[in-house]
Amino acid sequence: MKIISSISEMQSLSGSLRLKEKKIAVVPTMGSLHEGHLSLIRIAKQNADIVIATIFVNPVQFSPNEDFNKYPRNIERDIALIQKENADVVFTPSLEEIYPKNFETYVTTEKSSTVLEGKFRPTHFKGVTTIVAKLFNITKPHVAIFGQKDAQQVFIIQKMIRDLNFDIHIVVAPIVREHDGLAMSSRNVYLNVQERNDATVVFQSLQYAEQLITNGEFNTFSIKNAMKKMISSKRTVTEIDYISIANAETLDELDMILLNSKTLISLAVRLENTRLIDNIVIGN
Amino acid sequence: MKIISSISEMQSLSGSLRLKEKKIAVVPTMGSLHEGHLSLIRIAKQNADIVIATIFVNPVQFSPNEDFNKYPRNIERDIALIQKENADVVFTPSLEEIYPKNFETYVTTEKSSTVLEGKFRPTHFKGVTTIVAKLFNITKPHVAIFGQKDAQQVFIIQKMIRDLNFDIHIVVAPIVREHDGLAMSSRNVYLNVQERNDATVVFQSLQYAEQLITNGEFNTFSIKNAMKKMISSKRTVTEIDYISIANAETLDELDMILLNSKTLISLAVRLENTRLIDNIVIGN
Numbered sequence: 001m002k003i004i005s006s007i008s009e010m011q012s013l014s015g016s017l018r019l020k021e022k023k024i025a026v027v028p029t030m031g032s033l034h035e036g037h038l039s040l041i042r043i044a045k046q047n048a049d050i051v052i053a054t055i056f057v058n059p060v061q062f063s064p065n066e067d068f069n070k071y072p073r074n075i076e077r078d079i080a081l082i083q084k085e086n087a088d089v090v091f092t093p094s095l096e097e098i099y100p101k102n103f104e105t106y107v108t109t110e111k112s113s114t115v116l117e118g119k120f121r122p123t124h125f126k127g128v129t130t131i132v133a134k135l136f137n138i139t140k141p142h143v144a145i146f147g148q149k150d151a152q153q154v155f156i157i158q159k160m161i162r163d164l165n166f167d168i169h170i171v172v173a174p175i176v177r178e179h180d181g182l183a184m185s186s187r188n189v190y191l192n193v194q195e196r197n198d199a200t201v202v203f204q205s206l207q208y209a210e211q212l213i214t215n216g217e218f219n220t221f222s223i224k225n226a227m228k229k230m231i232s233s234k235r236t237v238t239e240i241d242y243i244s245i246a247n248a249e250t251l252d253e254l255d256m257i258l259l260n261s262k263t264l265i266s267l268a269v270r271l272e273n274t275r276l277i278d279n280i281v282i283g284n
Numbered sequence: 285m286k287i288i289s290s291i292s293e294m295q296s297l298s299g300s301l302r303l304k305e306k307k308i309a310v311v312p313t314m315g316s317l318h319e320g321h322l323s324l325i326r327i328a329k330q331n332a333d334i335v336i337a338t339i340f341v342n343p344v345q346f347s348p349n350e351d352f353n354k355y356p357r358n359i360e361r362d363i364a365l366i367q368k369e370n371a372d373v374v375f376t377p378s379l380e381e382i383y384p385k386n387f388e389t390y391v392t393t394e395k396s397s398t399v400l401e402g403k404f405r406p407t408h409f410k411g412v413t414t415i416v417a418k419l420f421n422i423t424k425p426h427v428a429i430f431g432q433k434d435a436q437q438v439f440i441i442q443k444m445i446r447d448l449n450f451d452i453h454i455v456v457a458p459i460v461r462e463h464d465g466l467a468m469s470s471r472n473v474y475l476n477v478q479e480r481n482d483a484t485v486v487f488q489s490l491q492y493a494e495q496l497i498t499n500g501e502f503n504t505f506s507i508k509n510a511m512k513k514m515i516s517s518k519r520t521v522t523e524i525d526y527i528s529i530a531n532a533e534t535l536d537e538l539d540m541i542l543l544n545s546k547t548l549i550s551l552a553v554r555l556e557n558t559r560l561i562d563n564i565v566i567g568n
Contacts, residue, residue, distance in 0.1 A: 011451045021303065102534075104395045105413070105447030111388045129389070130448075137449040163389030164414075165421040167295045250386075 002089045007138050010091050014140035022049040026141035031055040032072040032186035033081050036176040040145040041085040043173050047143045051087040061127025107133045109156045116152050120241045129160050149175045149183050151279045183278045190274040198234035202269050205230045206280045209265050218257040220245040241268035259283050286373045291422050294375050298424035306333040310425035315339040316356040316470035317365050320460040324429045325369040327457050331427045336373040337366045345411025391417045393440045400436050404525045413444050433459045435563045467562045474558040482518035486553050489514050490564045493549050502541040504529040525552035
């Protein structure tokens with residue numbers, strides 16, 4: 001497995017692989033890998049000849065008050081895990097080369113970045129679309145793999161690909177969960193024992209919503225209220241940033257569940273200092 | 285010569301040309317071609333195996349009060365001119381395919397787009413960087429040719445390429461001028477006889493500035509004043525939007541000319557309803 005940190009070296013390797021008609025998949029990560037990331041690499045391998053995993057903790061997608069500095073980093077462990085999955089390249093660029101002096105060019109999805117997560121993290125998706133556009137131009141993939149855990153991120157990257165005509169196909173990988181249903185996240189390490197126990201309510205509330213809908217409750221206001229009540233019962237839950245029930249194709253909030261279209265139920269919950277997100281998609 | 289309007293057809297042609305190791309150059313235009321554009325195509329031919337000229341009048345780079353609707357269009361004549369230059373492909377996409385419903389992704393150079401032209405055309409460069417990023421992803425060039433006439437556009441596109449890691453080399457083509465020095469522009473057709481006569485003052489003022497500097501005048505305030513006086517003497521000049529003497533590497537305004545670095549002298553002048561721009565670069 002090659003470990004590359006230079007942008008021009010990565011570009012020329014991808015360029016020559018393309019000339020050899022190799023199909024390239026990229027798996028962008030911020031490192032601190034868990035089973036969710038590893039599942040992305042496995043899916044990448046099924047979809048391409050060459051798998052490039054990238055590791056870069058992107059400061060531009062963190063707000064000043066967020067956890068950029070304390071975000072978990074363990075590059076040696078990450079590289080070992082990626083190697084075990086038989087990826088071909090790990091791309092680990094430096095901060096200085098990704099954001100050189102006088103960097104000033106950003107990619108923004110102006111509407112989708114303002115809802116859901118965007119309301120609570122107003123500059124987050126601008127950081128995401130900018131780094132992903134850069135990584136696309138550097139790794140030159142045919143296919144890119146993203147996890148459904150960050151549902152809005154997937155939506156926005158697909159929008160960016162369509163709007164800016166990136167000739168890249170996105171594969172969305174299902175959420176990988178702990179045995180008790182908690183969605184895997186690099187931020188789960190922040191949780192203490194009590195918080196980790198309470199955190200299961202995040203996914204439980206989504207399952208509860210699905211059950212309510214199956215039982216015929218289509219009023220999203222009632223469903224959200226039931227979820228809220230369930231979540232608030234946990235002692236370490238300090239804030240529910242949002243509970244959203246939206247058209248999965250547009251992210252527009254719904255008043256009533258429409259069973260003939262896909263509905264994204266998503267939420268963000270704070271347990272003391274840790275912010276967790278999760279989602280399910282229901283309907284056809 | 286191929287005429288292509290479909291984005292996917294253009295992408296797959298460029299993809300297969302790349303697999304054949306053909307070097308691709310793109311010349312992005314808004315049509316209404318003059319000698320300046322044709323010189324870009326000739327330079328493209330010297331730099332690549334395959335030359336793609338694009339024609340697209342990009343609404344996003346015009347403000348609502350600007351001349352998008354009356355901008356000169358003559359696609360048949362343009363195609364004939366491009367064919368005469370032995371380009372290989374003309375790409376003429378539709379408005380609907382370039383900006384589909386719910387388009388929302390923009391590329392912005394946040395600092396460089398606010399000075400010079402950007403002060404008078406606040407959304408202009410956002411439109412330029414967005415369409416150029418799209419055209420890069422559609423035509424997949426190794427080389428792109430832009431004219432020095434739009435000096436700030438060249439600066440901003442080079443900034444975008446560096447910041448977003450487009451693996452594309454820019455060739456900047458010198459300004460092509462009429463016999464009396466007026467820089468060629470698709471907008472010159474707007475000028476009536478008197479305005480066309482007066483318009484020569486735009487380049488004359490740049491030559492005058494260069495002469496003053498050669499004679500030892502390094503104070504940019506004095507140089508700008510002398511230029512202003514010369515330009516204002518013309519009856520049909522209704523407004524001088526700006527006269528700038530800036531560091532060509534940063535676009536920062538200069539108080540004093542520094543002969544050991546490149547200086548961009550640029551200006552925008554309105555003759556009744558027509559807005560003309562021009563520039564020279566002096567120094568090393």
